[in-house]
Amino acid sequence: MSTTAPGSATGTVIGAPLDRIDGPQKVTGTAPYAYEHHVDNPLYLYPLHSDIARGRVARIDAGEAEALPGVIAVISHHNAPTLADTRDRELAILQSDEISFRGQYIGAVVAETFEVARHAANLVSISYDEDRHDATFTPDRDDLYTPEQLNAGFPTDTEEGDVDRAFSSAAVTMDETYTTPVEHNNPMEPHTSVAVWEAGDLTLYESTQGTHSVRRLVAKLFGLDRERVRVVTLHVGGGFGSKGLPHANTVLAVIAAQVVEGRPIKFALTRQQMFSCVGYRTPTVQRIRLGADENGRLTATSHDVVEQTAKIKEFAEQTAYATRTMYATETRRTTHRLAALDVSVPSWMRAPGEAPGMYALESAMDEMAIKCNLDPIEFRIRNEPELDAETGLPYSSRNLVACLREGAERFGWEGRDPTLRARQEGRWLVGTGVASGIYPVFRLPGSKVRISYRGDGRYAMEIGAVDIGTGAWTALTQIAADALGVGVESINLSIGDTDLPSASVAGGSSGITVWGSAIFEAARAFRERHGDDPAAGDTAEAGTPDNPDTENYSMHAFAAYFAEARVNEDTGEVRVPRMTGVFAVGNVINPKMARSQFIGGMTMGLSMALHEESLVDPRFGHVVNHDFAEYHIPTNADVGEMDVTWVDEDDPHVNPMGTKGIGEIGICGSPAAIANAVYHATGIRVRDLPITPDKLIH
C-alpha cells in the first residue's frame, strides 16, 4: 500500500485515499474471479436456448452432438433433475417442455472443452410446437395492469391532493411523455459459475453480488440444507444489478454439475448470451405533467409510468419513486402500470427506478423552467421541499441546493445565455444542461460481522459480503480499522464466502451502510467484552443494529450534474466534452475510490443518454442487437473531462460512518443533464432515449 500515512494513525482511516488493497492482484491478473478458480478436471457447459417465444419443445435430437468426441452429456428436461421448489418460474428451468420466452434455457451441452461444447450445441436439433406469442410493448395496450407493489416494496401509486384540478388551474403547465428503451447490464466480466458437487455438497464459485442470497436460493431450489452449499466470490468484474439475484444460468450450471456428478462444471456466458436470461431494464413510457404558479412554484406534479414485465415473473420497476420526494409541490400523483409479455424477466439494473425516472423528471423540470422563464437552477431551488412529502419526515440531510451552487461555480454556469442554438464552434452547436440527482439510503437486513484477535497484533474481520469492483475490500478494511481504533495494517479482512458470517447483497448502494454498521457494532461488542488488550482467540460477533433514526428521518443522497453537449449540425453526432458532478453523500470512506464510482456512474448516465438501446424484435421476441458491435456503450473517446467533487455533509443519522452509499447516485439524473444540454445546443428536445443522430438530423 503506497498511501499508508493517513491510515497509520488510529481513528483517521475513514476518509483516507488509500490505494486498493486488491490493486496489485488485479493488475497482475492474479485476482481469482469466479471462472478462474482452479478446479480439477473441469467440464464446460454451453447452453441450449429456445428459438421460439412461446410453446413447447416437441423433440430434441442430440444424437449427432452426443457422438462428437469430447461430449459428456446433453441435458434437457428429459434428464434434468427435478427441482425441490419450482415456484420461481425464472429459475425452475428444464422442469417441463414449456417455453415462456425466446432465449429461455431448454438444455445444455457438457463437454471436455468450451469449443466442443459450443460446436455440439449447434448440432443439437430441436423442434417445437409453437404458440402465438406476445412481445410487443406499447403504452396503449388494453391489458395493462396495476402491480400490488413495486420493486423494493414501494407502493405502486401515490396521490396527494387533487392533481387534475391543480393542473387545470395552474398558471404554467407542461405535459410531455418521455421514453427509455430496454437496456442490458453488461459488466466486463459476464455471469459465470463454477459448480462442484462432491458427496452431496455443492460448492459454487459464482460471479454474484451476494454469496448468501445465492446460497439461500440454490439450497431451496435443490432441496439442500444451507450448510451443504458453499458460495465463493472473491472478486467480481462488475455487477450493476444483474448479478444481484441468481438467474437461470446459475441453476443451469448446478443442474449440469448434478448430472455429471464428480466433475466440476464451468459456465461463462458469451456476450451474446448476456442479452437473454440475466435480467434487463424494462422499457418505460413516462408521462409527466407539471403545473406551476406565476412564481415558478409547483402546484401539480403527475408522473404516470407504463413498463413491462414477464408473464412468468413480475418485476415492477419503481420508475416514478423519486418524483414522490424530489420537489415540493401542492399536489402530486405517481402511477405504475405493467404490460405482462412473453419475454424474459426484467430485473435490477443500475439504479432501478431512479435512472429512468430521474431522466424523465429532470428533463421535465428543464422544460418547465424554460416555460416559467427561470434559470433551471433557480427553478429547482424554488421548489426545494422542507420535508419529505412521501413520509412527512424531515431529511436526515439534504444538500441538493449546495450541490447545484457548487456545481454551477465549477462548471461556469453563471452568465449562461439560455437562448437556444446560440453557440456554435465550427459545425458544432454547443449547449449546456443541468439536472438534479437523488438516491435513497437503503438498509437491508441479514448481515453479521465476526471479529477475532489473532494474537499477532492483527484482527480477523469476517463477513460474507462481496466486492463487485467498487472497492469494498479496501473500504471495509478502513472502516474496521477505525471501528477498532487500529491501523489498516492490523486488519485481516475476509469477504466473499458463505463460510463467513452472512451478508446482504451488494445492491441498492447499501453495502457500506449495512456491513459498515455491523463492523462498528461488532467492534463495540469486541472492545466491551475483551478490552483494548485482547488475548489470541478472543472473538465477538454482531449484526447490523437497528437504526431508530430511520423512523424519524428521510434519508437520501443528492447530486447535481452539469454537462456540455456538442451536436454536429451536419450529422447529428453528439459528443460530451465535459461533465461536472457534485454529490452530497455524507461521509466518503475513500476519496480515491469514491471518485471512480462517481465517474463510473456519470459515464453510465452518458451511456444511457446517448448509446444504450436493446432492440427487441417483437416478431421473434428477443433482442437482436445482442453484441457490442451493435449495442453501444461509450468508448474512452466518448468520455471527456469528468469533474467530480462532493460537498461536506455531516449526517449523524444514517449510520456510524455517516455514509449514504455512492454506487448508483451518479446515474440518477445525469442522463437528463445531457439531454437538456442537447436541447440548449440544438433547440431539439429528444424525449426518447438514447439521443442518437437520427433524432437530430433533418
Next chain:
Amino acid sequence: MRAHDVEGAVAALAEAPNAEFLAGGTNLVDLMKLGVETPDVLVDVRRLTSDRVEDLEDGGLRVGAAVPNSVLAADRKVRTRYPALSQALLAGASGQLRNLATTGGNLLQRTRCVYFYDTTTPCNKREPGSGCSAIEGHNKNHAILGSSEHCVATHPSDMAVAMAALDAFVNVLGPDGDRRIPIEDLHRLPGDEPQRDTILEHCELITSVDLPPLRFLSNSKYRKVRERASYAFALVSVAAALDVEDGVVRDIRIALGGVAHKPWRATKAEETLRGEPASEENFRAAAEIELEDAEPLRDNAFKVPLARNVMVRTLLELSEER
C-alpha cells in the same frame, strides 16, 4: 491448413468446396463462433501474399493483400498521396483489430446485419430463400441504395469505400491465372443472390490492390459518421477526392459507405459536378441527384439527409483546403 504459395492455396480451395481462405480472421473467426460460417477447412494465406506497399511504374502504389490495416494507414506514401485511404483505415475497428486485419481480408469482410449474425432468424444471405428479417425489422443501419427485396444489408468496410473513391484495382489469382478487377466491380448488390457479397469465385484469392497515380487524389478525405466517437460502424461515410481549377470542378470522385450492400460510387453526383463551379449549392444539388434513387426503410430515412450533408460538407472542405 497451410499452402506453400498462393498457387497452392488456390489449388487447395479448388479441391474443397467448403474451404475458405483465412488471413487476419477478424471477421471470419467471429462468424465461425456464431455458426454463421461453417467451413470444413481453412487455408491460411496470411504469409503467402505480399505484406508490402510498393511503387508501381505508372506512379501508383501496389498494396499487398497481407498488408495489415495499421501498416497501410501509417504508410507515408499512402498518407500523402491518398489521405482518404489512411483516414478511412484509422476510422475503422480498433487498434488491435487493425493490427491483425489485412488489406485483402478487409475487402472480403461480410456485409453487416443483426439478423445475418443471428442464426435463429431467417436471412436470405445465410439461407437463400428463408426470407429477409431486416426489411420489416430493425433496419436503422441498413441500405438506402441498391438493395433488393432479398437483402438490405450494408457493407461495413471503411477502407473499401476509400478505395472505391480512389478507383483502385484488385488483383486476383484464380485457377486460370490472374485477373484485374476495378474495385467498383468487386462488391456486388444483393439482387436475387444476396449470399454473394463479391463477384469472386470460390477459389479466387486477392493478392494485391493497385492505387492509381492520379495526382488529385492527394486532395482526398474520408468522413465517417457514427453514434459514438470510436469503434462503431458507419451510419454513413463519405470518401471524396476533388480537383478544382479556377473555381471549377475538373475532376471528382465520391464514394459512400453505410448506404448499400457495397461501397457506393456516387457517379451521378460526380457527373453532375464535372465542369461546374465548386459551390455549396452545386454540391448540394449533386448530392440530391445521387440520392434521388434512395429507398429508405422503416428506421433509416435519416440516412438520406445525412448522406447529403456529409457529401456537401466533405466537398466544401476539400474545395476550401485546396
